[in-house]
Amino acid sequence: MHSDILTIQGLTFGYPGRDKVFKNASARIRAGELVVLEGPSGAGKSTLLRLLCRLEEPLAGTIAMYGESLAAMNPVRLRRRICYIQQTPTVVEGSVRRNLLLPFGFKANSDLEVPSDTYLRQRLEEFLLHGVTLEQPASALSVGQRQRICVLRSLLLWPEVMLFDEPTSALDKESAAVVMRAAHSLHAQGVTILLVTHALEAGEIENAVPLRVNGRKLER
Amino acid sequence: MYPVEIGPLQLALGLLFVLLAQGLSLVYKLGLVRDLAVGTLRTFAQLLLMGYVLRVVFEVNLMAVTLGVFAVMLVTAVHTVRGRVKERSVPFVLPLGFSMLLSYLTVSVLVTSVVLQARPWWNPVYFIPLSGMVVGNSMTAMAVALDRLFSSLRARRNEVEMMLSLGADYREASSDITREAVRAGMIPSITSMMGVGLVFIPGMMTGQILSGTDPMLAIRYQIVVMLMLVGSTAIGSTLTVLLVRRRCFGKGQQLLLPPL
Incomplete structure (x- = not known):
């Protein structure tokens, strides 16, 4: 059994026409870890998350999941296993139900069982979305509520890795606490978590291990 | 019904409209006098050229x-x-x-x-x-x-x-x-x-x-x-x-x- 879920080797990346974000960076992430990315703003923390789910492609080097290079994997299947939560919660037009079930309309997810309304209502309660109905339009919810809907929507796919890109930066205290609690409970269930956050340092988050993004390198 | 022939004189009379437009441009300082002149020249040149080309193309019929x-x-x-x-x-x-x-x-x-x-x-x-x-x-x-x-x-x-x-x-x-x-x-x-x-x-x-x-x-x-x-x-x-x-x-x- 491979205990490293993600292996980054010799990673080089930069946006066209700008300085390199990573240069020959390497790191390993063990299955089930809660990793907090640390480093000054602009260091490439969010970029690393985007590279891990192939929203960006490395210029050189490899990222592998259980030893298999991401570049060789079907990107659509990969993104179901490594789920990325954006900083700004994005919902589509329509009801809360439509938003939660959105991924189940995609071809790659057709093997998944569509969750029942009862199950969805139960999860809404767990996310402290009391009073939010499946029928109401998602766009009318507050930013905090929308972010919780987005996290819940990803969880319905049972990913192995969750990438949180500053999920609490625009949220009120209660929503931030709910999102962080969701991250912890996922971690407790064995899901590997990578988290970028300005609000907290690794030391302040229970069981978290830091990964420093520093001078185009990664340090454990 | 026979169409009215458009000869060089008629074409030249058409230019009056361009002069009118240029006059307006001068009065209201639209800065379009030159563009109008170039545009008119190009209209004449391009369409006449096209006419000749079409005549030849129709003629050779290949x-x-x-x-x-x-x-x-x-x-x-x-x-x-x-x-x-x-x-x-x-x-x-x-x-x-x-x-x-x-x-x-x-x-x-x-x-x-x-x-x-x-x-x-x-x-x-x-x-x-x-x-x-x-x-x-x-x-x-x-x-x-x-x-x-x-x-x-x-x-x-x-x-x-x-x-x-x-x-x-x-x-x-x-x-x-x-x-x-x-x-x-x-x-x-x-x-x-x-x-x-x-x-x-x-x-x-x-x-x-x-x-x-x-x-x-x-x-x-x-x-x-x-x-x-x-x-x-x-x-x-x-x-x-x-x-x-x-x-x-x-x-x-x-x-x-x-x-x-």
């Missing part, structure tokens, strides 16, 4: 020559659209040229050979003016559709990436945007179907009537042309948008357009 003229129109159209669409980070010229070639050729050949039953199908008297109208009209549609595709993909980047992150492929993640882009390209030609004959008399029909054709025949030609234009904008914008969309996403099906 397939290679007819298709050569078609190729020149096509290349010019690609170049025009390239100038109008501002996006430079996605190479779209090849797929654009391919969709233009395929849609224009299909529609033009169908109209000349099946609808008008011209023999041979490339008979330059029919093929060149009709394909010219197809190219001229639907290249605008393609420019509009492409512009919309690129601007929406940039503006709705978060939404596209959200769907990608939830297991959508690039088609699923951009299906709304694609639909809107194709619609944006097609709407002007549908609007002109609604207004034709009521709001405006199309240029082609005007020309035919003025040169002595029976209005009922001119109208039948015009109807064929309008339907042909709708067909070519539909095929052309759909094909271009679908082909170019693939190029907006990378090998990992990630959105390539960088944020502005």
Whole structure:
């Protein structure tokens, strides 16, 4: 059994026409870890998350999941296993139900069982979305509520890795606490978590291990 | 009914309108005197040249020559659209040229050979003016559709990436945007179907009537042309948008357009 879920080797990346974000960076992430990315703003923390789910492609080097290079994997299947939560919660037009079930309309997810309304209502309660109905339009919810809907929507796919890109930066205290609690409970269930956050340092988050993004390198 | 002959004197009298426009430009300091002069010169030169070329092409009556003229129109159209669409980070010229070639050729050949039953199908008297109208009209549609595709993909980047992150492929993640882009390209030609004959008399029909054709025949030609234009904008914008969309996403099906 491979205990490293993600292996980054010799990673080089930069946006066209700008300085390199990573240069020959390497790191390993063990299955089930809660990793907090640390480093000054602009260091490439969010970029690393985007590279891990192939929203960006490395210029050189490899990222592998259980030893298999991401570049060789079907990107659509990969993104179901490594789920990325954006900083700004994005919902589509329509009801809360439509938003939660959105991924189940995609071809790659057709093997998944569509969750029942009862199950969805139960999860809404767990996310402290009391009073939010499946029928109401998602766009009318507050930013905090929308972010919780987005996290819940990803969880319905049972990913192995969750990438949180500053999920609490625009949220009120209660929503931030709910999102962080969701991250912890996922971690407790064995899901590997990578988290970028300005609000907290690794030391302040229970069981978290830091990964420093520093001078185009990664340090454990 | 014989058309009134337009001779050099009549052409020269037409210039009075340009002088009028230049006068207005001088009075209101529009700064268009030079542009008007250049535009007028180009109108004369380009159309006269075209007249001579068409005369020769009709005279020699060879397939290679007819298709050569078609190729020149096509290349010019690609170049025009390239100038109008501002996006430079996605190479779209090849797929654009391919969709233009395929849609224009299909529609033009169908109209000349099946609808008008011209023999041979490339008979330059029919093929060149009709394909010219197809190219001229639907290249605008393609420019509009492409512009919309690129601007929406940039503006709705978060939404596209959200769907990608939830297991959508690039088609699923951009299906709304694609639909809107194709619609944006097609709407002007549908609007002109609604207004034709009521709001405006199309240029082609005007020309035919003025040169002595029976209005009922001119109208039948015009109807064929309008339907042909709708067909070519539909095929052309759909094909271009679908082909170019693939190029907006990378090998990992990630959105390539960088944020502005």
